Amino acid sequence: MWSNPLIPNTTHGLEVGKHGNVITDPLTGKTSRKGVFAGGDIATGAATVILAMGAARVAARA
Numbered sequence: 870m871w872s873n874p875l876i877p878n879t880t881h882g883l884e885v886g887k888h889g890n891v892i893t894d895p896l897t898g899k900t901s902r903k904g905v906f907a908g909g910d911i912a913t914g915a916a917t918v919i920l921a922m923g924a925a926r927v928a929a930r931a
């Protein structure tokens with residue numbers, strides 16, 4: 870399944886994978902754009918609420 874392309878297409882400097890997912894550092898949620906973090910389905914592809922919530926905690930901590 871492909872991720873919603875709106876944000877990756879309109880946000881300069883955001884590295885995107887072959888399925889349109891935003892590439893993040895799994896340990897921090899950091900994206901290729903300074904100061905921008907991502908998690909949840911846009912980073913992993915379709916997954917679960919609990920994974921999205923966990924990614925938000927990781928990003929908040931980082």
Ligand SMILES: Cc1cc2nc3c(=O)[nH]c(=O)nc-3n(C[C@H](O)[C@H](O)[C@H](O)COP(=O)(O)OP(=O)(O)OC[C@H]3O[C@@H](n4cnc5c(N)ncnc54)[C@H](O)[C@@H]3O)c2cc1C
Nearest residue numbers: 873875876908909910911912915916917918919920921922
């Ligand atoms: C039919 C269905 C059933 C599911 N059932 C389960 C289940 O039983 N249990 C489970 O754990 N998971 C389930 N999931 C998966 C779960 O819904 C997702 O993994 C979870 O919602 C991902 O959360 P998220 O915050 O990453 O993304 P989302 O919940 O998709 O949130 C992204 C938000 O960003 C908004 N948005 C997008 N673009 C923009 C923009 N440009 N500007 C402003 N806002 C924007 C969207 O409107 C949306 O509200 C289900 C998914 C589907 C489709």
